[in-house]
Amino acid sequence: LFRSDCKYTTLKRSKLVEFLKDGLKDDIIKYDHNIEKIEKNNDQIDLSFNKNIKAICDYLIISDGVFSKGKSLISNNKIKPAYNNSIAIRGNISRNKIQNLNQNNISLFMGRNFHYVIYPVNIENEKLNFIGVLEYQLTANELDNYSLFKEKTFIQSIKDKLKNKLSITILENIENIKCFPVFVSKGYLKPGKNIFLLGDAFFAFPPSFAQGASQSIEGASELFENIINNKNSFYDYRVAKVKMINNRSKLNHFAFHASNPIIIFFRNISLKLLTKNKKFLENYLGKIYKN
Numbered sequence: 422l423f424r425s426d427c428k429y430t431t432l433k434r435s436k437l438v439e440f441l442k443d444g445l446k447d448d449i450i451k452y453d454h455n456i457e458k459i460e461k462n463n464d465q466i467d468l469s470f471n472k473n474i475k476a477i478c479d480y481l482i483i484s485d486g487v488f489s490k491g492k493s494l495i496s497n498n499k500i501k502p503a504y505n506n507s508i509a510i511r512g513n514i515s516r517n518k519i520q521n522l523n524q525n526n527i528s529l530f531m532g533r534n535f536h537y538v539i540y541p542v543n544i545e546n547e548k549l550n551f552i553g554v555l556e557y558q559l560t561a562n563e564l565d566n567y568s569l570f571k572e573k574t575f576i577q578s579i580k581d582k583l584k585n586k587l588s589i590t591i592l593e594n595i596e597n598i599k600c601f602p603v604f605v606s607k608g609y610l611k612p613g614k615n616i617f618l619l620g621d622a623f624f625a626f627p628p629s630f631a632q633g634a635s636q637s638i639e640g641a642s643e644l645f646e647n648i649i650n651n652k653n654s655f656y657d658y659r660v661a662k663v664k665m666i667n668n669r670s671k672l673n674h675f676a677f678h679a680s681n682p683i684i685i686f687f688r689n690i691s692l693k694l695l696t697k698n699k700k701f702l703e704n705y706l707g708k709i710y711k712n
């Protein structure tokens with residue numbers, strides 16, 4: 422379900438990483454460094470890595486993702502992401518296996534406790550991406566056992582669950598299926614004036630609004646502006662934006678996964694009307710995409 426006149430931008434992760442690294446000098450990124458300690462010494466920050474490597478810096482920007490070790494270190498292990506009661510399913514699907522779909526745009530399918538998207542990335546004849554989000558309860562033990570998500574039996578059990586949620590042609594033709602639990606943030610940590618958290622390390626959203634990576638990049642650009650202009654307002658704007666996006670992500674998740682027929686009825690009518698309503702789109706999406 423998407424308006425055909427609205428183009429959705431998609432990009433492969435590897436291409437984005439290449440693009441971001443392109444402008445950096447070769448020796449800027451230090452590999453094989455494992456952060457072990459972060460200490461504040463007035464305005465100076467002392468970093469200790471494995472193999473007894475030390476570094477001193479004026480600014481520390483932590484952007485090591487949702488399970489951020491940097492964030493754990495500066496919060497004394499107090500702030501942890503929470504399991505969002507859902508599993509993400511990723512895979513690829515050949516274009517010739519899909520019919521009746523605009524293969525140049527993103528398609529969204531909504532179902533009971535499950536939604537999925539199919540979209541192209543970059544090259545015309547390359548396989549399409551499939552991403553699904555399935556509500557799924559996991560015990561603490563299962564969550565601790567990360568290898569579970571790679572087990573063939575687990576992946577098969579997820580496929581079995583999808584049998585009545587997805588057309589059999591699509592399900593049988595998804596290749597390279599990978600499953601992983603979705604974790605989200607529950608609160609904000611704003612460390613001292615020269616330590617910053619960015620991207621998922623600062624706040625990880627439910628994936629239903631597809632904004633995490635975009636917001637990580639946007640946040641990085643804002644932080645750059647703040648630092649070079651000696652401003653002190655990075656978190657004010659960022660927190661407001663994160664709240665706005667988190668609320669929309671949660672609303673999307675609820676609407677996409679609705680199972681009550683009355684809610685589904687009203688959702689479908691609302692979507693038909695709202696996706697044509699410029700004022701609504703300006704308000705709901707414009708505030709996110711435009712600065």
Ligand SMILES: Cc1cc2nc3c(=O)[nH]c(=O)nc-3n(C[C@H](O)[C@H](O)[C@H](O)COP(=O)(O)OP(=O)(O)OC[C@H]3O[C@@H](n4cnc5c(N)ncnc54)[C@H](O)[C@@H]3O)c2cc1C
Nearest residue numbers: 484485486487490509620621622628631632633634635637
């Ligand atoms: C199912 C799903 C679908 C999504 N779809 C979209 C989408 O369509 N659009 C969108 O914009 N976003 C999407 N997102 C969100 C997006 O993936 C994340 O928000 C984004 O990757 C966050 O970027 P990041 O740089 O903060 O963290 P990451 O991409 O997680 O990068 C963190 C990096 O830090 C490294 N690292 C971790 N620990 C350490 C350490 N101790 N030392 C050194 N390095 C370390 C990791 O190896 C990794 O390279 C989706 C998320 C999910 C779960």
